[in-house]
Amino acid sequence: MLNCLVVDDSKVIRKVARHILxxxxxxxxxxxxxREALEMCDAKLPDVVLLDWNMPVMSGLDFLKELSRRxxxxxxxxxxxxxxxxxxxxxxxxxxxxxxxVMKPFDRDTLExxxxxxxxx
Amino acid sequence: MMISPPNRAIQRxxxxxxxxxxxxxxxxxxxxIETSLRPLMRERDFPSLxxxxxxxxxxxxxxxxxxxIDAMLxxxxxxxxxxxxxxxxxxxxxxxxxxxSREKLLRIWCAGCSTGQEAYSLAMMIKRMGxxxxxxxxxxHATDVSPVAIGKAKSGRYxxxxxxxxxxxxxxxxxFTPVGEDWQIADEIxxxxxxxxxxxxxxxxxSGTYDLILCRNVLFYFPEDKRRLACDHIAHHARQGSxxxxxxxxxxxxxxxxxxxxxxxxxxxxxxxxMSGIGRLAG
Ligand SMILES: C[S@@+](CC[C@H](N)C(=O)[O-])C[C@H]1O[C@@H](n2cnc3c(N)ncnc32)[C@H](O)[C@@H]1O
Ligand SMILES: [Mg+2]
Numbered sequence: 001m002l003n004c005l006v007v008d009d010s011k012v013i014r015k016v017a018r019h020i021l022x023x024x025x026x027x028x029x030x031x032x033x034x035r036e037a038l039e040m041c042d043a044k045l046p047d048v049v050l051l052d053w054n055m056p057v058m059s060g061l062d063f064l065k066e067l068s069r070r071x072x073x074x075x076x077x078x079x080x081x082x083x084x085x086x087x088x089x090x091x092x093x094x095x096x097x098x099x100x101x102v103m104k105p106f107d108r109d110t111l112e113x114x115x116x117x118x119x120x121x
Numbered sequence: 122m123m124i125s126p127p128n129r130a131i132q133r134x135x136x137x138x139x140x141x142x143x144x145x146x147x148x149x150x151x152x153x154i155e156t157s158l159r160p161l162m163r164e165r166d167f168p169s170l171x172x173x174x175x176x177x178x179x180x181x182x183x184x185x186x187x188x189x190i191d192a193m194l195x196x197x198x199x200x201x202x203x204x205x206x207x208x209x210x211x212x213x214x215x216x217x218x219x220x221x222s223r224e225k226l227l228r229i230w231c232a233g234c235s236t237g238q239e240a241y242s243l244a245m246m247i248k249r250m251g252x253x254x255x256x257x258x259x260x261x262h263a264t265d266v267s268p269v270a271i272g273k274a275k276s277g278r279y280x281x282x283x284x285x286x287x288x289x290x291x292x293x294x295x296x297f298t299p300v301g302e303d304w305q306i307a308d309e310i311x312x313x314x315x316x317x318x319x320x321x322x323x324x325x326x327x328s329g330t331y332d333l334i335l336c337r338n339v340l341f342y343f344p345e346d347k348r349r350l351a352c353d354h355i356a357h358h359a360r361q362g363s364x365x366x367x368x369x370x371x372x373x374x375x376x377x378x379x380x381x382x383x384x385x386x387x388x389x390x391x392x393x394x395x396m397s398g399i400g401r402l403a404g
Contacts, residue, residue: 085281087299090290100290103281110285116204117289 001027002120003044007037007063008052008081013104017050020108024121034058038066041076048077048120050111051098053089064096077118081106130170134158137177137186138193142266143322143347154193161192191269195342198235199286201242202337203369209386210333211246214364216253218332221362225257230331230358232321232351233339234263237274237314238283241306243335244313245292264319264326274316277306321351330360337388338368348374356380356392365390 004026006017011032018028029046031037035058037049053060060080067075080098082089090101100114115121131154135146146154155170165185167173177186201207218227227247231240240263247254265271284293284304297304319326321339334355340348355365356378365380367373367388373380380390 085284085299085302085304087294091294094290094294098290103285106285113199113204113285113287117201117287 001025002048003027003029003046004120005029005031005037005040005046005049005076007031007034007049007055007060009033009055010052013052013081016105017111020106020111021050023108024112024115026115026120034060034063034066037063041067045072045074046076048079048115048118050102051078051080053080053082053093061092061096064093064098068097077120079111079114079118130174131155133174134170134189134193138190141186141190142194142320143344143350144194144342145344145347157192158189161188187268191267194267194270196235196267196270197338198238199283200238200288200292202239202287203388204287206337206366206369206388207242207246209389210243210366211250213383213386214333214366214389215247215250218364219253222332227254227257227259227333228329228331229259229261229333230327230335231261231263232334232336232355234265234274234316235267235270236279236283237263237270237277237316238279238287239263239335239337240274240314240316241277241310242287244310245296247313248296248310249292259313261314262327262331263314263316264321264324265316266318266320268318271316271318274314275311277311279304279306321354322347324354324358327354327358330358331363332360333364333366334359335366336368337366338371340371340374341368345374352378359392361392361394363392365392 004021006014006028008014009032014030021028029040031040033055051060051063064078077099078097079100079102080093081102081104083104085103093101099118102110102114112121131151134154138144138146158173162173167176173189177189180186229243234240240261243261247259263274280303296307296310317326336355340351343351352373359365369388379392379394381393383389383391
């Protein structure tokens with residue numbers, strides 16, 4: 001079973017995401033900020049990360065930068081979640097190493113299609 | 122308590138839909154008719170289906186009729202819908218067509234293209250394949266019975282929700298510009314597709330044969346006889362070696378169609394016989 005790490009400071013978003021991802025047969029772990037997510041990745045690398053952009057302690061962008069510094073042979077796929085549709089914003093995430101993006105609020109079909117695009121489903 | 126829908130009005134609306142598109146209203150869709158028409162009725166202040174029908178009878182230029190039919194159709198679509206099918210087109214079908222063509226000409230037809238995502242996905246895919254198509258003439262002809270859908274398709278403007286499903290981030294960054302809350306597709310992609318209103322059961326805009334035909338999630342809505350007619354028209358515009366792509370779970374009807382399934386590629390068919398046997402639509 002593939003592993004998904006949901007990183008978001010909102011408990012509600014994590015709960016919604018968990019519900020959807022589990023229905024898509026993924027095993028879900030949760031982290032409330034980038035720092036916590038990084039620690040979890042160091043302990044056990046997930047297959048895919050659903051990553052919020054704005055979080056206290058460590059933002060999504062900083063998490064991505066830290067993760068790429070690790071030079072992992074098989075880095076997890078990263079789908080970043082945002083509430084803004086600015087191109088600059090999306091481009092910054094791609095440049096930092098994100099594989100896909102999803103706008104909040106998202107639904108099952110949307111997440112499913114993004115997971116297919118990154119090759120997880 | 123279930124309130125039975127006003128049967129005469131629904132019957133008439135079903136007849137209008139059938140006359141203009143060939144689609145038959147299934148029992149379950151009959152129940153949803155009023156729901157699909159509610160936004161239009163609210164916008165125009167029609168208190169009932171009967172009031173809407175009366176206005177259609179009075180309306181001389183037929184616009185209201187078109188809008189009513191459009192509201193009854195299912196236009197659901199998305200970029201790269203069923204990603205595995207698009208992967209099969211990119212990795213198997215297009216390379217095969219590329220290899221076997223002598224004239225460096227690729228003609229694609231999207232039948233029932235709805236609001237354009239399918240045709241634009243193909244255009245973006247061809248761009249993505251890069252130099253392979255250098256020096257080729259590539260044309261994408263996309264048709265739908267609904268002028269409303271065709272209008273939206275031509276505009277190339279999509280809401281955020283349409284962008285969410287299926288469109289890879291790199292294609293978004295490469296080909297779309299935000300316009301307010303929406304996204305506008307680049308002219309370079311838009312110009313690759315020729316959109317026209319046309320009825321698959323009585324096509325008047327098609328010419329010659331196409332190397333690749335997509336007719337996905339369209340046949341499903343037709344009753345048996347209409348599905349057969351649509352298949353005949355599709356066959357008539359295929360040549361030996363043309364590929365046909367249907368929606369998931371859709372099947373061809375009519376014993377006389379030239380298409381066979383492609384091994385290991387679901388939803389993809391190839392015309393194996395020459396079309397000479399399908400002469401009855403000619404002329
Ligand atoms: C569910 S959409 C499918 C869109 C797209 N092919 C896809 O799979 O994403 C079906 C489309 O078929 C169109 N359609 C229905 N009857 C038709 C007919 N007789 N001729 C051409 N198009 C038709 C509808 O207007 C609608 O846009
Ligand atoms: Mg947040």
